[in-house]
Amino acid sequence: GIQVEQSPPDLILQEGANSTLRCNFSDSVNNLQWFHQNPWGQLINLFYIPSGTKQNGRLSATTVATERYSLLYISSSQTTDSGVYFCAVEGPKAAGNKLTFGGGTRVLVKP
Amino acid sequence: KAGVTQTPRYLIKTRGQQVTLSCSPISGHRSVSWYQQTPGQGLQFLFEYFSETQRNKGNFPGRFSGRQFSNSRSEMNVSTLELGDSALYLCASSTFADTQYFGPGTRLTVL
Numbered sequence: 065g066i067q068v069e070q071s072p073p074d075l076i077l078q079e080g081a082n083s084t085l086r087c088n089f090s091d092s093v094n095n096l097q098w099f100h101q102n103p104w105g106q107l108i109n110l111f112y113i114p115s116g117t118k119q120n121g122r123l124s125a126t127t128v129a130t131e132r133y134s135l136l137y138i139s140s141s142q143t144t145d146s147g148v149y150f151c152a153v154e155g156p157k158a159a160g161n162k163l164t165f166g167g168g169t170r171v172l173v174k175p
Numbered sequence: 176k177a178g179v180t181q182t183p184r185y186l187i188k189t190r191g192q193q194v195t196l197s198c199s200p201i202s203g204h205r206s207v208s209w210y211q212q213t214p215g216q217g218l219q220f221l222f223e224y225f226s227e228t229q230r231n232k233g234n235f236p237g238r239f240s241g242r243q244f245s246n247s248r249s250e251m252n253v254s255t256l257e258l259g260d261s262a263l264y265l266c267a268s269s270t271f272a273d274t275q276y277f278g279p280g281t282r283l284t285v286l
Contacts, residue, residue: 097274105212105263107277150218161206161269162231165218 066091066155070166077141077173085136085169087151095154096127097163098136100147107150110136141173176202179268179278187284193254196281200247200268206230207249208275209241212263221264224249253283261285 067090077083089096098110111118111125113134118125122141127134138145148170152163180199188194200207208231209221220233224243241251247268253260261284267275 095273099277104279105265105282106279107265107267109274109276112274152218161208161223161225161267161275162220162233163208163210163267163275164220165210167217 066093066153066164068151068153068164068166070149070151070169072169073167075169075171077138077145077171079141079143079173079175081141081173082137082139083141083171085138085149085151085171087134087136087153087166089132089134089151089153091132092129092156093153094156095161095163096134097152098125098134099150099152100145101150101168102147110149138171141171143173143175146171146173179266179276181264181266181278181281183281184279185282185284187286188256189286190256190258192256193252194256194283195250195252196264196266196283198249198251198266198268198278200249200266201276204268204270204276205247206269207243207247208267208269209249209251210265210267211235212265212280213259213261218265221251256285258285 099107115129124137148168151166206225208223223231243249265280267277269275
């Protein structure tokens with residue numbers, strides 16, 4: 065099946081810093097989503113981005129489908145950005161909804 | 176619209192028992208997927224139901240089963256619980272092949 069790798073596994077930031085999280089995947093994808101998992105475990109949708117670039121406030125994401133990677137940018141980080149960020153993809157052979165998740169990037173933003 | 180809801184939020188069971196978890200999708204969503212999250216294995220896909228039919232299945236033993244009702248609500252059942260079944264169980268809903276929205280999860284502890 066499709067493989068998803070995220071880097072770095074851990075990231076410590078000072079409040080106000082910018083950062084880039086990376087997601088590499090092993091096959092073409094029909095669906096790619098970025099999530100933020102809050103301390104209570106809920107996965108919060110950030111972006112649905114199988115290709116192209118999107119922005120939402122201080123967050124933006126870019127997926128280069130032909131090169132099989134996606135980037136999540138966090139600008140002017142805040143302590144509330146702490147948590148685990150997951151990239152999840154759905155491969156071309158999936159019939160329906162079946163997300164394969166990366167291992168996540170654990171982000172800690174220090175005040 | 177109300178989000179995805181899951182009940183119960185927390186559950187403690189003993190080995191050998193069985194458990195049933197419930198998920199109510201976002202109104203109008205016909206696809207419901209289940210995922211298991213553990214510290215060792217990360218987030219793994221269990222199965223997906225669409226219009227009361229199982230459309231996708233992950234690599235889990237037959238002790239894990241599910242069903243979907245005509246109102247799109249879904250239940251998953253785990254029989255003969257093992258210690259390794261302790262996990263956060265997440266449910267997601269979506270339309271045909273689009274953004275998946277996750278519920279808050281059910282945290283299952285097996286003693």
